[in-house]
Amino acid sequence: MRRNALVGLLVVPLLTMTACGPGTASAHHAGTPSGAPPASTSSGPSHAPSASSQATLPAGLVLGPTGLGPLHFGMTTRQATATGMLATPATRAPEADRCTEYPLTGGTVQDAFAMVSPDRGVVVIAAPRAVRTPQHIGAGSTLAQVQAAYPKLAPSHNGTKVAPVPGNPAAQYRFAFDGGTVLAISMMDNQDCAS
Known part of the structure; x- marks a missing residue:
């Protein structure tokens, strides 16, 4: 249940921000209400778990500045799958009628995912809990640690906070907090998934 709410906290604000244009945020929320599990529909026939979904992600992955390990922003679906x-x-992202969500290997969309735009490729990556940023921020980091690492940290939708990604001025981190500590991190770059 907590993971389902987390997906809503990370995805819906990402989508509503880009609906307003580059670099702006909207106070209007579209899509899943905060705390509600996002509904999803399959973009095709249901498949048995593939070998890739039974594998695990490499150890030591870092989120930023251009993606997560070998998964980079702007990659096409084919490149990202490779x-x-x-x-x-x-699954088709319900809040993003034009984009597709892929769970990261070894998990589900509620654990960690990448969102792929048909026009811009990979535009959102929600990291697994064990992943850190290059500034050593991850799940369990305190608000004070995040503020020290990202001085331009600012409030955003649904209690999340956002910060520019050092080394990638087009990208932004989004931090979901629970009781003053980071619950999850996502990163977006050139995101166009909202209609």
């Missing part, structure tokens, strides 16, 4: 980081089946 990294071995995406599991199947993919």
Whole structure:
């Protein structure tokens, strides 16, 4: 249940921000209400778990500045799948009628995912809990640690906070907090998934 709410906290604000245009945020929320599990529909027939969904992600992955390990922003679905980081089946993101969500290998969309735009490729990556940023921020980091690592940290939708990604001015981290500590991190770059 907590993971389902987390997906809503990380995805819906990402989508509503880009609906307003580059670099702006909207106070209007579209899609799944905060705390509600996002509904998803399959973009194709249901498949048995593939070998890639039974594998695990490499150890030592870092989120930023251009992606997560070998998974980079802007990669096409084919390129991203070739990294071995995406599991199947993919689902159409309900809040993003034009994009597809892929769980990262070894998990589910509620654990960690990549969102792929048909026009811009990989545009959102929600990291697994064990992953850190290059500034050593990850699940369990305190708000004070995040503020020290990212001085431009700012409030955003649904209690999340956002910060520019050092080394990639087009990208932004989104941090979900629970009781003053980071619950999850996602990163977006050139995101166009909202209609």
